[in-house]
Amino acid sequence: MSFVKENVNRQPIVDTVFSIVKKAKEDKEKIGEENVVDATIGSLYNEQGSLVALDSVFSSLKSLDNKVLAAYAASFTGNDDFKDRVYKWVLNGNSHLHHEVIATPGGTGAVAMTIQECLDVGQTVILPEIAWGSYNLMAQMNNLSVKTYALFEEDHFNLTSFKETCEQVMKEQDKLVIVINDPCHNPTGYSLSSQEWKDVIAFLNECSKTHKVVLLNDIAYIDFAYGQKLAKEYFSVFDDISENMAVIVAFSLSKSMTSYGLRCGAAIVMAQTEDIVQELKIVFEKDARATWSNINNGAMAAFVDVIDHHLKEYDQERLQYVALLKKRSELFVKEANEVGLKHYPYKEGFFVTLSMDNTTRDAYHEALMKNHIYTVKVNKGIRVAVCSLSLDKIKGLAKKMKDILDTI
Ligand code: PLP
Structure with a gap:
């Protein structure tokens, strides 16, 4: 008998990020910031090495009336104006569902709400083989099994593996729940082409x-996609889904607004029929009420204010960092290719991931x-957070990393 549920896994979280962040910090204190490359931090940092907090967002938040910050949200599904602006901002006219x-x-x-409410205990969720760690933890906490699809076939999305994985799961259960983290996949930086999306939907x-x-x-990093509005056009492919399918788009203000700590985002539920949408909405609303009750009112109000009144400043500010991210990743990828440091196909986003087997990875990470x-460390790779590395730190890094790899 234990104090927690009998069937819950009681092993501590395997922490692959914060313990290394701590080591990097200690090393910086010991030998000086300039002598350490800290490619662990998964948030956007500026060239001076501090966290980017967009002025357009935080001056809006700070200008809100105290009563707005103090109030509960209008409903368990969020404020109407927030829901309206999220839908318009994310889909950008590309959906008619x-x-x-x-x-x-x-x-x-x-993401958690979808995984928790769409599958029964013992069923299987389909995840990418290389992925954000929380997906697996969510599956574990809900007593679900996991099946993964390989992400790449050479430099392209591995449709064959995706199909095989779905087909295997279909033999065992009457439903598929599949996570695709795109665009700007964490941690590889891959984005599916519109043809790849069409093939997936077909x-x-x-x-x-x-x-x-x-x-x-899961579109967590979409607002840092290099194509910006063009990167949202693939949503139109979802218009072709059948009447026995639902799409849930998981949106995060953490990245889009650089407001990680405000804890605000949205699940956008889409389907061909109102019945399907309502079935999901009713259950999601109850899940919300039973777990977090309602969402940070100030964060929702600031998002609405930014979209309605400060869009130009927000776009200008964000685009400046999108351009910086592009410069950083281009530099790293170019130098990696020059020295033969193998990485997964990177298109855009916060991270580049070096490809290797897990045994090499463990030794390499230590070295x-x-x-x-x-x-x-990620499954089958080493994640390099170009989002938080200055251009200065990136210059020459691939060569150093390749030289170290050659000693393994
Ligand atoms: N999805 C992916 C792939 C992520 O990397 C993250 C955060 O790191 C999230 C979702 C969720 O972030 P948040 O809950 O802060 O919006």
Whole structure:
């Protein structure tokens, strides 16, 4: 007998990030900031090495009336104006499906709610083989099994593996719940082409002839996609989903507004029929009420204010950092290619990931730390957070990393 549920896993979280962040910090204190490469931090940092907090967002937040900050949200699904602006901002006119928006604590809330409410204990959720760690933890906390699809076939999305994985799961259960983290996949930086999305949807439509299909599209980093508005055009492909399928788009203000700590995001539920949307909305609303009750009112109000009154400043400010991110990643990828440091196909986003087997990865990760280079281990790779590394620190880094790899 234990104090917690009998069937919950009681092992501590395997922490692959914060313990390394701490080591990097200690090393910086010991030998000086300039002698350490800290590629662990997954938030956007400026060239001076501090966290980016967009002025347009935080001056809006600070200008709100205290009563707005103090108040509960208008409903368990969020404020109407917030839901309206989220839908318009995210979809940008690219969807004609029935929809509902449910405000959530970050993208985490949207992903967790979907995984928790769409599958029964013992069922299987389909995840990418290399992925944000929280997906697996969410599956574990809900007593779900996990099946993964390989992400790449050479430099492209591995549709074959995706199909095989779905087909295996379809033999065991009557429903598919699939996570696709796109665009700007964490941690590889891959984004599916519109043809790849069309192929995915065409296949899922086939699956939906016999099985219910829930596609969870985690778009956490979308507002840093290099194509910006063009990167949202793939949503129009969802207009072709069948009537036995739902799409849930998980949106995060953490990245879009650089407001990680305000804990605000949304689940955008979309389907061909109002019935499907309402079924999901009703259950999600109850899940919200039973867990976090309602969402940070100030964060929702600031998002609305930014979209309605400060869009130009917000766009200008964000685009400046999108351009910086592009410069950083281009520099790292170019130098990596020049020295033959193998990485997964990177298109855009916060991270570049070096590809290797897990045995090499473990030895390499240690060797990098001995050389004062701090990175994060991911399945089959080493994640380099270009989002928080200055251009100065990136210059020459790939060569150093390749030299260390050659000693393993
Ligand atoms: N999805 C991915 C792939 C992420 O990397 C993150 C955060 O790191 C999230 C979702 C959720 O972030 P938040 O809950 O802060 O919005």
